[in-house]
Amino acid sequence: MEYDFIVAGGGLxxxxxAYGLARQKYKVAVLDGGDRSFRxxxxxxxxxxxxxxxxxxxxxxxxxxxxxxxxxxxxxELVNETGVEIDYQRSGGMHFCLNEAEWREREREMEMVRQxxxxxxxxxxxxxxxxxxxxxxxxxxxxxxxxSPQDGxxxxxxxxxxxxxxxxxxxxxxxxxxxxxxxxxxxxGFYTHSTEGTLSAEKVVLCAGLDNRRLGEMLGMDIPxxxxxxxxxxxxRLQPFLNLPTLHVRQTAEGTVQIGYSHExxxxxxxxxxxxxxxxARRAVLMFPFLARVQLVRAWGALRIMTPDHNPIYQQSTDxxxxxxxxxxxxxxxxxxxxxxxxxxxxxxxxxxxxxxxxTDRFNVSPG
Amino acid sequence: MFRLVDETSVDTLKLSIEGRExxxxxxxxxxxxxxxxGITRLRNTPVSGSPRLPYCMMGICFDCLMTIDGxxxxxxxxxxxxxxxxxxxQQGAAELLQQR
Ligand SMILES: Cc1cc2nc3c(=O)[nH]c(=O)nc-3n(C[C@H](O)[C@H](O)[C@H](O)COP(=O)(O)OP(=O)(O)OC[C@H]3O[C@@H](n4cnc5c(N)ncnc54)[C@H](O)[C@@H]3O)c2cc1C
Ligand code: FES
Numbered sequence: 001m002e003y004d005f006i007v008a009g010g011g012l013x014x015x016x017x018a019y020g021l022a023r024q025k026y027k028v029a030v031l032d033g034g035d036r037s038f039r040x041x042x043x044x045x046x047x048x049x050x051x052x053x054x055x056x057x058x059x060x061x062x063x064x065x066x067x068x069x070x071x072x073x074x075x076x077e078l079v080n081e082t083g084v085e086i087d088y089q090r091s092g093g094m095h096f097c098l099n100e101a102e103w104r105e106r107e108r109e110m111e112m113v114r115q116x117x118x119x120x121x122x123x124x125x126x127x128x129x130x131x132x133x134x135x136x137x138x139x140x141x142x143x144x145x146x147x148s149p150q151d152g153x154x155x156x157x158x159x160x161x162x163x164x165x166x167x168x169x170x171x172x173x174x175x176x177x178x179x180x181x182x183x184x185x186x187x188x189g190f191y192t193h194s195t196e197g198t199l200s201a202e203k204v205v206l207c208a209g210l211d212n213r214r215l216g217e218m219l220g221m222d223i224p225x226x227x228x229x230x231x232x233x234x235x236x237r238l239q240p241f242l243n244l245p246t247l248h249v250r251q252t253a254e255g256t257v258q259i260g261y262s263h264e265x266x267x268x269x270x271x272x273x274x275x276x277x278x279x280x281a282r283r284a285v286l287m288f289p290f291l292a293r294v295q296l297v298r299a300w301g302a303l304r305i306m307t308p309d310h311n312p313i314y315q316q317s318t319d320x321x322x323x324x325x326x327x328x329x330x331x332x333x334x335x336x337x338x339x340x341x342x343x344x345x346x347x348x349x350x351x352x353x354x355x356x357x358x359x360t361d362r363f364n365v366s367p368g
Numbered sequence: 369m370f371r372l373v374d375e376t377s378v379d380t381l382k383l384s385i386e387g388r389e390x391x392x393x394x395x396x397x398x399x400x401x402x403x404x405x406g407i408t409r410l411r412n413t414p415v416s417g418s419p420r421l422p423y424c425m426m427g428i429c430f431d432c433l434m435t436i437d438g439x440x441x442x443x444x445x446x447x448x449x450x451x452x453x454x455x456x457x458q459q460g461a462a463e464l465l466q467q468r
Contacts, residue, residue, distance in 0.1 A: 238464055
């Protein structure tokens with residue numbers, strides 16, 4: 001076999017896993033698509049986000065909290081190895097509530113996450129006055145916000161660049177424009193076929209995002225992937241006014257303001273639509289009225305890789321042992337987990353306590 | 369310095385630049401209109417205050433930012449002239465955070 005591991009997909013998930021495997025001294029190849037692939041890693045919001053995650057599934061709440069706690073160390077090592085600054089800040093984060101109903105719903109979810117994590121998750125509900133003390137620009141129509149000191153944000157493009165340089169530093173072979181057409185399990189290993197030829201490895205990890213369902217079928221894995229489009233707008237650069245990210249509005253280190261948050265089921269279409277952009281803009285202007293006078297410089301759509309219950313999937317194939325998949329939303333937040341404990345699990349050196357809670361078995365509950 | 373390539377009878381409209389009225393051809397960009405009217409700077413940079421004119425004329429360089437109808441940071445090369453438009457030279461960075 002040419003490699004210990006072939007990782008299918010070089011987005012944030014595949015790059016985190018490949019980097020983590022290579023740090024364990026495995027010989028790793030990453031086969032990636034090209035510029036026309038669907039690539040959530042190049043179109044996301046950049047939140048390292050804890051608050052609210054897993055309110056309806058305790059293991060995910062715990063998992064996310066652990067991931068966020070690994071971030072400072074993860075960044076220190078990554079920056080040290082690559083010299084790429086990724087604008088990571090564990091600044092805390094907020095979710096604005098515009099009315100009573102939103103506030104009550106939010107408070108309920110935050111409290112559930114706190115209980116699921118045995119109190120490890122910390123939060124506060126800030127009323128308008130306290131919110132305005134922290135963020136003077138906020139509009140009077142905002143009722144308040146949920147705040148957690150455990151949230152943060154990062155430049156997700158620099159994160160991807162750093163991971164890819166980290167891969168390079170550890171001799172990972174990266175093959176762009178080589179989408180895998182077919183994978184075979186034979187002779188105790190795995191063979192990937194693309195237009196550029198065939199590669200072989202002892203083990204394979206499917207991190208191909210939306211293509212994981214198709215690739216999984218070839219290896220006896222049923223990986224339910226759901227598409228969910230989000231749209232984002234970017235403003236011109238502004239003087240700093242927001243020193244922590246909110247779920248809908250985030251000011252980057254460069255000063256641009258990212259405005260987002262939409263969910264749409266439109267199949268494999270990563271375009272934008274005026275009606276959704278209008279809604280996103282309207283909400284942002286309700287929160288920060290001065291944004292109405294600010295210029296937008298870009299807008300885009302990107303496709304989230306969702307699972308039916310929104311929780312990640314970590315699975316080794318029972319039919320073809322040695323074939324794994326990592327399929328998730330929140331691949332930014334979970335990057336620290338993926339390059340550390342998950343890569344070590346796949347590498348065979350340890351098994352995180354919670355990993356069984358994320359197997360595909362949970363989708364196969366037989367009715368009645 | 370700049371003049372129309374084809375000066376035969378064009379329709380014109382009225383607009384104001386820095387409070388002065390001008391007649392300019394219909395259908396041209398604000399940046400073209402400003403140049404045509406002989407204005408020698410359309411903004412001052414935020415850092416050194418040095419004067420600027422349009423550079424790329426195609427929406428890429430952001431060197432043509434002006435205050436148009438009261439809205440700052442408009443790319444003059446990307447906007448078509450309209451009747452009664454109010455065009456102002458932009459001084460440095462716009463105060464976008466002012467309004468609450
Ligand atoms: C609008 C939006 C906002 C988001 N905001 C956040 C956020 O704030 N915080 C957060 O944590 N997460 C966020 N996410 C989610 C996050 O972006 C994703 O979880 C993450 O990028 C997924 O990474 P990935 O590598 O699995 O997928 P992708 O980035 O989609 O990468 C998949 C890769 O696989 C390659 N590929 C596909 N098929 C094949 C094949 N057959 N062979 C080889 N390679 C293949 C593709 O070329 C691609 O490079 C957001 C997502 C969206 C869309
Ligand atoms: S002149 Fe370059 S953007 Fe207008």
